[in-house]
Amino acid sequence: MTDPTPGAVLRGAVDLSSLRNRPQPPANGEAAAPGPAAPVAGLVMDVTDATFGEVLELSRRVPVVVDLWAEWCGPCKQLSPVLEKVVTELDGRVVLAKVDVDANPQLAQGFRAQSIPMVVALVAGQPVPLFTGAVPEAQVREVFAQLLQLAAQNGVTGTVDVGEPVAEPAEPALPPLHAEAFAAIEAGDYARAVSAYERALAENPRDEEARSGLGQVRLLQRVQHLDLQAARAAAAAAPRDVEAQFAVADLDLTGGHVEDAFIRLLDLFAALPDDERAPVRERLLELFGLVGDADPRVLAARRSLANLMF
16 A cells, blocks of 8 residues: 555545544554444445445445446456455455446546556545556455554444345356457467457457457557556657557556547647558547547547548
């Protein structure tokens, strides 16, 4: 954790007025008695701008880990299952609140989410920055252990009771090639995942899930071995080097800097002669598809691209 004091970095980023009189840690330094378990629907929950107040209240009894993610973010899809696994194994001592930053811009702004995945904890209503980016499971466990110690120091030692599990309808089985792609992604074999999605599209060119998955895996494959500082230095040294600019745009997108990625490629498109622009246009269209055609950042970038083309 970057700071052991709740709220040291993000204090004021979220309206905590409703928790102004939150419980203080005992004077003798011992953890407060946890009291009865707080009932919740589950250890992992989706949270919105409208329901976040309930999470703040819950954090007075049990630490809440907030996972800020987006559908287009490849590292988010690597990290989220790890967070869910570790939280589940903690038997109600920690709750995971998942925030889709695209659908909940107020929370994204409140937590100052400049890049994602971003993970923050709430202890007694106060934010505690944990880490950004996809980190290994061992590091997640270490950070969560520190979080529980910090929560105990602040008198937050409760647990949650999720009650009897409710049977959910079984999800339909994935098509074989999709299942092969998912298994390859989990194994870090992006080349095999690309091959599986390409074969799925060859069988059914209208398979939008395969098309979306292919774009996401290709992005992960491209950034897998990139060094951010080296890529930025190369792009700064060669403003018209298409591959150098592509590398930084990919890194920006995976890090949540969507507008920066679009602006970089639009500037590159404008600077190149007409006969060299096609690859840049194609990469922009690919990134638009990853973020989503309805996203306002995509709509704005599409307008800018159209103005440059015509």
